[in-house]
Amino acid sequence: MSNISRRKFIITGLAVAAGASGIAVAAKVAQHHGLIPPDAGGLYGPGETLTYAAQRLLTRHSMAREFSRNEISENPFANEVDPLGDEFKRLQAASFADWRVTVDGMAARPASFSLAEIRSFPTSTQTTMIGCEEGWTYIAEWAGVPLSYILDRVGALPHVRYVVYRSIQPDWWESIDMADALHPQTLLAHRMNGNELPVPFGGPVRLRVPRQLGYKSVKYVNHLTLTNDLKPFGKGKGGANADGGYAWYAGI
Numbered sequence: 001m002s003n004i005s006r007r008k009f010i011i012t013g014l015a016v017a018a019g020a021s022g023i024a025v026a027a028k029v030a031q032h033h034g035l036i037p038p039d040a041g042g043l044y045g046p047g048e049t050l051t052y053a054a055q056r057l058l059t060r061h062s063m064a065r066e067f068s069r070n071e072i073s074e075n076p077f078a079n080e081v082d083p084l085g086d087e088f089k090r091l092q093a094a095s096f097a098d099w100r101v102t103v104d105g106m107a108a109r110p111a112s113f114s115l116a117e118i119r120s121f122p123t124s125t126q127t128t129m130i131g132c133e134e135g136w137t138y139i140a141e142w143a144g145v146p147l148s149y150i151l152d153r154v155g156a157l158p159h160v161r162y163v164v165y166r167s168i169q170p171d172w173w174e175s176i177d178m179a180d181a182l183h184p185q186t187l188l189a190h191r192m193n194g195n196e197l198p199v200p201f202g203g204p205v206r207l208r209v210p211r212q213l214g215y216k217s218v219k220y221v222n223h224l225t226l227t228n229d230l231k232p233f234g235k236g237k238g239g240a241n242a243d244g245g246y247a248w249y250a251g252i
């Protein structure tokens, strides 16, 4: 199903649900299934709740579209980033040999992985499209370790509901639920188009979440936290972007 017809289908479904039984009932169903997103503003933040709930119920096993190698964009657009600080520059000067990704929170074996370790983990490759909410897209080949491998390795506890991921840029952090965290296309990406991931595109390590908009693919990731509650993070809406008014769930 194309994105547009899928959206139509969801909207029709929601209109039926809302019309037949009222938004309150639809919201109750969503809550029953654990499908209230953290930025819903409680049970009656119906817009965000219904988008998230509908997508989760209908598409939780779906894959982001993969493209062929000859569709890779020749001049991918690296979005502008705020200046990278001294700590980043120091790490960069040493070819990121000391870059680490710390994994803490609800894990049996919290860990801190060096870039060399991350590069030695099983690698998955995908050719997918990244799209910014501002309207541009590009297609690239990304390679990296599936986030599910990291979660397995640290012994994620059964009641983990979200993975919070942070960047060396303090204003950049996001979270995803377990449907996306365990999804085979969600990668801790360290390669792009056959090379090490370039700094403008988030190198040395970025989280690639191809089933959501570009802002969920945070660059310069150095910290993952496993949690079942997003309230203690930022303003409690699950990400810097959600705190700023964007949707926490940005499924495409």
Ligand SMILES: Nc1nc2c(c(=O)[nH]1)N[C@H]1C(S)=C(S)[C@@H](COP(=O)(O)O)O[C@H]1N2
Residues within 6 Å of the ligand: 077, 078, 079, 080, 081, 082, 130, 131, 132, 133, 167, 169, 172, 200, 201, 213, 214, 215, 216, 217, 218, 219, 220
């Ligand atoms: N650390 C960090 N991650 C970030 C951003 C950023 O400014 N800093 N921009 C986000 C936004 S808004 C988008 S659309 C994508 C852009 O990815 P690109 O530069 O590969 O095009 O990265 C996301 N990840």
Ligand SMILES: [Mo]
Residues within 6 Å of the ligand: 079, 131, 132, 133, 134, 214, 215
């Ligand atoms: Mo963006």
